Structure formats: structure tokens, C-alpha cells
Amino acid sequence: MARQVDKSARRAEILRAGDRLLRERGLQALQIREVAREAGIAAGTVYTYFATKESLFAALYAEQILRTVEEFKPYLDAPPREQFIRFATSYRDMYGVFGREVDVASFVTPDSLVDGRTIEELLSATSQLVELMTEFITKHDVPQPELTLTILWSLLSGLALHYSGPRQVFGTSDWDDAVGFAADKLVDILLPNHTR
Amino acid sequence: MARQVDKSARRAEILRAGDRLLRERGLQALQIREVAREAGIAAGTVYTYFATKESLFAALYAEQILRTVEEFKPYLDAPPREQFIRFATSYRDMYGVFGREVDVASFVTPDSLVDGRTIEELLSATSQLVELMTEFITKHDVPQPELTLTILWSLLSGLALHYSGPRQVFGTSDWDDAVGFAADKLVDILLPNHTR
DNA sequence: ACCTGAACACCGTTCAAGT
DNA sequence: ACCTGAACACCGTTCAAGT
Secondary structure (H helix, E strand, O other): OOOOOOHHHHHHHHHHHHHHHHHHHOHHHOOHHHHHHHHOOOHHHHHHHOOOHHHHHHHHHHHHHHHHHHHHHHHOOOOHHHHHHHHHHHHHHHHHHHOOOOOHHHHHOOOOOOOHHHHHHHHHHHHHHHHHHHHHHHHOOOOOHHHHHHHHHHHHHHHHHHHOOOOOOOOOOOHHHHHHHHHHHHHHHHOOOOOO | OOOOOOHHHHHHHHHHHHHHHHHHHOHHHOOHHHHHHHHOOOHHHHHHHOOOHHHHHHHHHHHHHHHHHHHHHHHOOOOHHHHHHHHHHHHHHHHHHHOOOOOHHHHHOOOOOOOHHHHHHHHHHHHHHHHHHHHHHHHOOOOOHHHHHHHHHHHHHHHHHHHOOOOOOOOOOOHHHHHHHHHHHHHHHHOOOOOO
16 A cells, blocks of 8 residues: 655654744744644644654754754864854854753653654764864864863853843843854963964 | 731742742642642632742742852852852752743743743842852953953853753763863953962 | 544633632 | 632643544
């Protein structure tokens, strides 16, 4: 019996529907009934492809991380300052769509609602992202790579947090100024072996 | 007619009930029915004191911010490295309880579900917290105070984000090591006029 | 086999009725 | 006046019935 659509195509349609909703109308619009309507199927059918709503969200997030990794690849040989700025900007944009709810660790928890397949995808995507940062650090011969990675990651997350979502209440600098300043200081301080 | 309890006492009881639930059983346990049960009143009564669940949450958050400010006051004259570590630790603990949902800016948005009184409390508390950071920076005669404040704040949020909540998937440093390293670099780089 | 969508569970919120 | 709690609205999820 020829199927109307094959399973992976339908899964992809659901993902595309979810992505569209998320980007056009925000996280609160990502509702199973809405996703199903956008995908042209019944609500119950979504659950044939994703164990829970959280699984769908995590799968969308994994896709976005892979896109971010691809976006960065042209800059693999750029100067560290530019690399930082590119990375920080991608990261901020990601936060703008997926929000602070994003937490790979919480998806991987034993009591997570995310299904095994999606966890795999998420871990794979995340490790590629981490790999980019690790290369950044090892390439420049940083004295304390482990600690530097932690600080680098924190700085990126913190910047993304402050510059995504609703405008800050308390006067903060422009994004360009802030990320440029952070990049300068990072290069000066964390990459002492780097000559500009 | 003597009231059973006066209004502000009852409001305080609801806050205490909510705080207990939040700390003992996490954000997902902060449900209006649960809060009401803990406070010994009917669910509907909660709405006499707080316009929405979000208002209650925001009020709890405002209280916590004030507590954080108080916690920091003994260290107002401590060396900058220690100040940073104290502040970062309080901030991380706050994140652990209130989570990444915490976003003052989103509460203040025109379409916010938080009532006016609570917004006032939140703004007042937050500006006290920001004031602490601003003093930290102005006292040490930093060349670019505005940008430095942004970076400092981002670093604090990023560290809090990574070290609160579920354990990180990818090997990260100990909290003590990470925050100590961040403090060293911050002092070296952002406070060039400081002599250790 | 796979899909549908009515029905269930859960939780924020409202409001008619009680004191 | 203030409080109660049943009822409503909403949304994630299930599953009996349809094809």
C-alpha cells in the first residue's frame, strides 16, 4: 500500500511548521494544535513523530545549532576578534528565537520528556558547537584552556541573554559596542599569546 | 467589624507559602492551588492579592533581589576580587531558585501580566542591585564604565546560567575555579588601575 | 498500519453564592 | 466586604473509532 507521504517527509513537515510558528509568532505560539494545523494533519498525529512537545522543541533547537555551526564555518580562519563577534551574534540570534528556556542539560536529564533520538541529535549538534569554541581556544595556545572555555561560554551566554528578547530597562550599550569591547578584552586578556 | 487577618499580613502569608514551594519543590510546583493550600486559603483568594501568577512570581523575585542586596552589603569595602566572587555566588544561587525565566524587562513590558505595584517593587529592587554594580565600577575608576558594566553583568549572568540548574553535560570547571579565574581576569583587564 | 479528533487531565482564572 | 470553590478556558496528551 503506497503511503501518502513517507514518515521522514512528514516528520520534516512538522518540524518546518513548528519552526515557522516559533519564528513568526514566538515560543508561546508553539502549540501542538497550531503546529498540526500548519502541517495539515491532526493534533494526535504529531505524537506519532514526537513523543512530547518538548521533543519537538528540542529537535528544532538541534536544527538551529547545526545551522549556527554552518554559519560559523566561513570564519574558521578569521582573526580571533572577528570570530568572537560572529559567534556572539549567532548565539544572540539563537537566544532570540529559542529563548532562555533553552538548556541542553535539562533535556538530557533522566526525567526529561525528550525522546532518545532527539537527545542524540541535540548532543551531536551541541558537541559540534562546543568543538568550535574548543578549537578557537586551543588554536591560540591559551594558558588555561579549560577555565578559559568556561569563561568564554559564560560571556557568550550572558551577552546573548542581555541582548535578546525585550529591550533592557536599564541603559545598556549598543550591541555592536558591547560585543566589540568584549572581544577586545577577551583577546587582550584570555589570549595573551596573540599578537594583533 | 474586626477582620480575621489584615490584608498585608495575608499577602505576606501568600508570599511565604509561594517562597516555600519554590525553594522546596521548584518552579513547577509553584501552582496557585498549591500556594493557596499552603497559605490555608481558597485558590480564588490569591487573586485578591495578586493579579496573576506572574505577579506573585515577580513579587517573590523582588524579595529575593532585596535579600541579595542585603547579603552583599558586608562586602562593600572588600577587595574587588572577593566582591566579584560574593556577588557571582549570590547571583548563581538566585538563578538556581528563580531560573532562567527571570527577566525583569519582560515583566515591565506593556503587555506584562504583572500588576503595577509589583512592577514598582521589582524596579526598585533591581535598581538597587544595579547600583551595587555601578558603584563597584565607578569606585575603581574604570576607563569605560558603561561598557564595563555591560560585560560585568553578562559575565555574572552567564556564570549563573551555567552553574545553576542541572549539572552540565560537557565537562566544565568547578564553580570555585571558574569564578576565581573570572575574578582574576576581570581585575586584571577591566580594572587596570587597581593594584593588588 | 496509520490517522483522526473527541475526550481527558491539568492548571490559571473567574464569579455566583455564601458568611 | 471578604472568602469560597465550582466552573470555565486553555492546551498537552491519549485512545477508541475510522479508513
